Amino acid sequence: MTTMKISVIIPVYNAEKYITQAVESALQFEETYEIILIEDKSPDNALEVCRKLAENNPRIKLYQHPDKRNHGAGATRNLGIEKATGDFIAFLDADDYYCPNRFDAEKELFKNPEVEGVYGAIGVHYYSEKAKEQYYSIFKDHLTTVYKKHDPEYVFPGLLNMRGSFGLFSLDGLTIRKSALTKVNTIFKTHLRLHQDTEFIFRLSYYTNLYPGIIDQAVAMRGVHENNRITQVDSGKIKPSISRVLLWREVNKWAQSENSISEDIKTHIKRMLRSFEIANASAPKKWAIISKYLVTDFHSIRSGLYNINFRKHLF
Template sequence: MKLEISVIIPVYNAIRFLEKAVLSAVNQDEVIEVLVIDDGSTDGSYELLQELEQKHHKVKLLLHPEHINKGRSATRNLGITSASGNLIAFLDSDDYFLENRFKNDIHVLNKYPDSDGVYNAVGFEIHDASKSNLSQVQKLYTVNQVVEPDVLFEGLVAGKVGHFQINGLTVKRSLFYKTGLFNEELQVAEDSDIFWKMAMKGRLYTGKIDEAVAIRGVHEYNSFYQVYLYDKYIYTMYDSLISWSSRNKVPLKRIDLLLKAIWILKHKKEEGLVDEIRFWAKQFWGNHRIIFSYLFIKYFPIVRRRKLLFPFLK
């Protein structure tokens, strides 16, 4: 089967970087379409996308109903459900692909028939708004070693092998039948949420990790500078992952890793042993009742559950 790539680019007020991003995807031979989804832009991005669609046959412009703003998750999801390629790749509108972005990906996917996707290194470029056109290429900040698919999730959740960056990921469209789409309840951290689901349910192989296949632009409008958003949504992401894991027959040892990751994260914000114990007990029970239900149902058949809960019944 021929492997064909649909590139999905969510766009919101990115006119400063947009054309470079779109053309970097259009110029990849393996790409059959570039789906650009305008998420209610007001800075002229929409008009520029209309021009690019007219000039390049690969470019397909999509909108939400009534051209409203729905956020990155919903915007990427519209791209996924509209794609015609059997491979999906993502590119943020202020980033760009490097030459031959997908050559090695196709090789890896053909080499491993059981593969669901490939991850690669991404470089970073800092744009200084105070100095015209000045940028500085930074070191790679992505997965830094070859990891077997069976242990990839453990490495990612523990932070021992580096991190994924969405511009370096190419996956089979069929993988989304296993993971579901992006979590639209998350305003940030939606990429980590889907990455970990992919690592749990799919088989992701190492691509290029010693050189970048794409460049991420770092500037004053990046969402990761909005620390308050991550503080707000990070626990939502973990709780959502645990609920999803319990519904999708994820092994208990992996759910346990998620619980430990939450404990470590929350532990750092607590001071004093008494407060730590009290905080953990309260949060563990309050936020993760579903886990207790899951374990209870799994390990206590109906008859034993009745005897445990209602010992007076015969």
Template structure:
């Protein structure tokens, strides 16, 4: 283990009494875990009671709440967890997911041998709590990227559809988050994708274990990610947020061009294609002088594209 390699695991919890004990215990069994920063996001079931029992068993379990114990959502809860974390390394775990044995073993080695590494990513698999069709099962393979991808090319790999990552498989230096920023609390869903893409744009992420799962994502009837309508609604907003952030944080116009190209392609399959593109153009280009006075302005202006056709 890397000397001083201790991890704070951040778990946002909202009404997850069915799964939370398994999640916490899976983190407690990892020798590299210094603390589990649990943010109880206004749960109304027995989640808090279970957490207090776990805290009595192991003092590494730290329980936090939002002001007045309100429900603030996953992004704000993770942000609070980041602020409360005391370790130099941070990892995430959703309350209905769990780590597998040796979750951080390879991460420690990577950080030891790669001084420039801001983070390490690992493959995440799926655990089914409900019956799924063969078609759905085939769609939920490993969340991973190829080990051969350079840290400088991870964002481009995302844009080309070469794979994707999940928060459960990420381990980050806490200082890396200062480069990419916290989670976007304005996004109800897709905040994890937004966060990971920002990391890929600003930080150097190295491969850990990418051919087999280091953690498993629980698939059950209440999963938000199973609700395609919700994700479709916020998918465009996620990319709009990312593009605006990229413009403000001096991401190259070439990379912003790739983001815009993907967003316009996504909207091309929507019913209100022209309206969505026009509204998105206003949100993006009116928020950034840099983009407004770039060649991307006319390239993605919907009326110009309409005339060309």
């Protein structure tokens, strides 16, 4: 097999301290055909750092949105995919970095044309003691991974929490054939400011054949620092429950419009949405929501009452 041509897409926002490490971690692989930096109107000096990186290496390509404004991670990754010329797409956040084994599994698995995507495990790196103190309770030292190897048809229901303890994977550990992205229609939903990556992975796992790569050790590291995007959630600017309601509303909207999705899965997705809507509601509104859906969506509520994760939000 000839060397893979992988386009590594890195959205850049407020990451002048970290982007060089991210880029260098991707440059170590001969499979990295190009690194596409999409600078998203950073308030720091990230644009100038990116310019110097691009000037010094022909594999690094720098772009901005046509209007030079900030558009968020979803639109920025979409632009990166549009600009990519490699046969495969990999993603990397600007404050994260790849491990030396990042594409070891891909080099073998993609020899099979039926393999449309490969996912691996992600580790955690704390950039400071303050960051570790602030976020250790969230990330600890755990791998973000699917707990055991599954055939592609089990990935979608597994990620939806329909198969018990399944686990999950993130964009940093995902490599996808660019040709397979045509199956997904809309790539990243730009109106979702949070969880647009999760929503994309749900749809991707439904439409394409995703295979496990290295899931028992990290192929990339999530960089945790005081200015991570997750601080928007923890600081109270965006409540976690609200962001999850918006996520599951989007997933439900898509699922109900997709005729090939089974009714069991559609009901499960409705139940997940109802669960987060109830969790986010004040005490009086909880029962108003339940009463509403007992009339309009009795089957979903009834099935939810048999689920402990659903019931715990009622009180």
